Amino acid sequence: MAIADKSATTDGKTPGPGLRPDFPILERRINDRRLVYLDNAASSQKPESVLQALDGFYRHHNANVHRGIHTLSQEATDLYEGARAKVAAFVGARQASQIIWTRGTTESINLVAHSWGRKFLQPGDEILTTELEHHSNIVPWQFLAKATGSVLKYVPVPEHDTLLGADDFARMFTPRTRLVALTQMSNVVGTVLPVKEIAEIAHQHGAVVLVDGAQSVPHMPVDVVDLDVDFMAFSAHKMLGPTGVGALYGRMELLRTMDPYQGGGDMIATVSMEKSTWNAVPHKFEAGTPYISGPIGLGSAVDYLAALGMENVQAHEREITEYALESLGKIPRLTLYGPRDPLSRGAVIAFNVEDVHPHDIGQVLDSQGVAVRAGHHCAQPLMRVLGVGSTVRASFYVYNSRDDVDALVDAIATAKGYFSD
Amino acid sequence: MLDDLYKEIILDHYKSPRNRGEAPGYDIKARGLNPLCGDDIELTLTVEDGIIKEARFAGHGCSISQASASMLTEELEGRSVADAVGLADRVREMLKGGDEADADDLGDIEALRGVQKFPVRIKCATLAWNALKLGIQEHENGSAGSMDRTESGAAIFTDE
Ligand SMILES: Cc1ncc(COP(=O)(O)O)c(C=O)c1O
Numbered sequence: 001m002a003i004a005d006k007s008a009t010t011d012g013k014t015p016g017p018g019l020r021p022d023f024p025i026l027e028r029r030i031n032d033r034r035l036v037y038l039d040n041a042a043s044s045q046k047p048e049s050v051l052q053a054l055d056g057f058y059r060h061h062n063a064n065v066h067r068g069i070h071t072l073s074q075e076a077t078d079l080y081e082g083a084r085a086k087v088a089a090f091v092g093a094r095q096a097s098q099i100i101w102t103r104g105t106t107e108s109i110n111l112v113a114h115s116w117g118r119k120f121l122q123p124g125d126e127i128l129t130t131e132l133e134h135h136s137n138i139v140p141w142q143f144l145a146k147a148t149g150s151v152l153k154y155v156p157v158p159e160h161d162t163l164l165g166a167d168d169f170a171r172m173f174t175p176r177t178r179l180v181a182l183t184q185m186s187n188v189v190g191t192v193l194p195v196k197e198i199a200e201i202a203h204q205h206g207a208v209v210l211v212d213g214a215q216s217v218p219h220m221p222v223d224v225v226d227l228d229v230d231f232m233a234f235s236a237h238k239m240l241g242p243t244g245v246g247a248l249y250g251r252m253e254l255l256r257t258m259d260p261y262q263g264g265g266d267m268i269a270t271v272s273m274e275k276s277t278w279n280a281v282p283h284k285f286e287a288g289t290p291y292i293s294g295p296i297g298l299g300s301a302v303d304y305l306a307a308l309g310m311e312n313v314q315a316h317e318r319e320i321t322e323y324a325l326e327s328l329g330k331i332p333r334l335t336l337y338g339p340r341d342p343l344s345r346g347a348v349i350a351f352n353v354e355d356v357h358p359h360d361i362g363q364v365l366d367s368q369g370v371a372v373r374a375g376h377h378c379a380q381p382l383m384r385v386l387g388v389g390s391t392v393r394a395s396f397y398v399y400n401s402r403d404d405v406d407a408l409v410d411a412i413a414t415a416k417g418y419f420s421d
Numbered sequence: 422m423l424d425d426l427y428k429e430i431i432l433d434h435y436k437s438p439r440n441r442g443e444a445p446g447y448d449i450k451a452r453g454l455n456p457l458c459g460d461d462i463e464l465t466l467t468v469e470d471g472i473i474k475e476a477r478f479a480g481h482g483c484s485i486s487q488a489s490a491s492m493l494t495e496e497l498e499g500r501s502v503a504d505a506v507g508l509a510d511r512v513r514e515m516l517k518g519g520d521e522a523d524a525d526d527l528g529d530i531e532a533l534r535g536v537q538k539f540p541v542r543i544k545c546a547t548l549a550w551n552a553l554k555l556g557i558q559e560h561e562n563g564s565a566g567s568m569d570r571t572e573s574g575a576a577i578f579t580d581e
Binding site: 031054087195355356357358360363364376389390418419421 | 422423426427432435436457458459482483485486487529540542545
């Protein structure tokens with residue numbers, strides 16, 4: 001059978017500028033300059049192998065999944081479920097069925113809030129999160145607190161280094177703490193949290209642990225069994241895959257007891273006029289015809305990353321982070337936020353230039369071909385902690401290198417030129 | 422091309438804003454927010470016999486939003502309220518790329534024309550003018566119709 005499983009073409013390759021030919025978009029020129037793409041925390045670019053997996057599905061294997069006995073439907077199902085197995089292995093899940101396909105991190109978190117939270121939380125129960133979080137790990141809990149009468153609490157984040165240790169969590173637990181929802185890596189300041197230690201404390205208090213892995217799964221080795229977390233949410237588009245798909249990893253005992261998410265086809269075992277019974281995990285949470293090519297694209301992305309080796313990805317990004325912190329640190333009137341030690345952070349760097357608004361920096365950088373993000377990065381509580389309304393953010397990935405940092409530094413000098421007196 | 426956006430006059434208004442603060446004993450107040458950018462502008466105006474005596478602005482945001490608000494306050498003083506609405510319409514028209522006519526007498530404001538080439542920045546430039554129209558409408562009719570607002574009462578303008 002000719003299922004095009006375009007496995008990664010990364011054999012023998014290492015993270016760095018040598019990967020750029022794999023990413024067609026990086027050939028683009030922006031405002032007559034080489035594209036220096038430093039907005040990876042928002043969304044990464046896609047390698048040729050992922051583009052081919054998406055295209056190849058529609059060209060050669062397209063049909064609905066799980067319902068047909070014809071060849072194409074079987075092939076589509078094999079590719080779709082094969083991707084589930086790849087993604088499960090990538091994050092260290094024991095069984096493929098512990099991976100539920102969603103639209104992304106946001107939907108993964110909302111799914112837990114709905115299917116676990118509404119079923120199990122009582123008035124007065126406590127949800128613990130942090131001031132570092134992306135809005136998608138805050139707002140669903142606000143909804144849940146409102147719906148169930150539970151209480152949302154925040155672990156405070158220190159302004160000077162934004163680091164949180166297990167102790168900072170330990171002192172927040174009460175007998176009513178039922179859920180800890182935390183990021184593994186901040187999408188603004190790059191802070192990495194000691195998730196394994198925090199999960200251990202949480203479990204001693206009988207709380208369930210949900211990790212927002214949107215920034216960690218793409219950038220560091222993540223093993224859900226070793227970390228011993230209950231839920232892990234992540235998005236394909238930040239890890240070389242397509243937009244519109246992501247995953248929720250869950251502990252099987254919890255997934256079995258949770259309510260379904262949406263009602264419809266594929267999620268049922270039996271339907272009578274009066275009532276229905278649910279399909280097995282993960283299908284119980286996946287009503288309707290899914291985004292079939294999405295998970296297939298993510299499977300291909302995971303092949304690419306696994307071939308590079310996530311240790312190598314992390315080491316590469318640490319080196320760039322160190323160089324970037326050093327280079328940016330030398331620029332007068334530039335403020336860096338977040339941890340200074342490259343070992344306690346990822347390759348996401350937030351900064352501001354005195355008297356120049358982040359949007360103006362972003363605009364001038366774009367004119368130099370340098371793509372960064374400017375704004376509150378969907379983390380307004382953290383902005384309040386840092387005492388700013390917004391920041392510029394540069395974030396790096398496998399294809400970036402020191403020359404990209406140099407281009408960033410040069411472009412910042414140009415921006416300062418416009419706004420200096 | 423960037424020089425079309427960051428003109429001398431605009432940077433001057435940004436670095437040395439005119440009429441910052443709150444007009445004492447104001448008659449009209451309007452706050453506009455762009456939640457995507459975080460640009461936030463509060464206008465206060467005093468009006469006597471239909472003539473704008475004083476116009477001030479407060480808030481924060483990028484150079485374009487702040488320069489535009491600064492220019493607005495300069496341009497309003499001494500105009501009738503009706504005239505101010507007409508001016509806001511013409512400026513909005515110009516910023517959105519409307520025909521060139523009728524913009525020659527806009528003074529410093531003309532310098533904002535460059536945003537046309539940067540579509541994502543148009544909303545930065547129009548924010549103060551949108552807030553002005555809303556404030557006047559509210560002043561005259563007691564309400565400004567249905568607008569999405571934040572809890573603090575700022576009108577939300579996400580795009581043009
Ligand atoms: C830390 C973090 N959490 C959650 C999200 C939300 O991800 P998505 O928009 O893909 O659902 C993002 C990115 O936008 C993120 O960086």
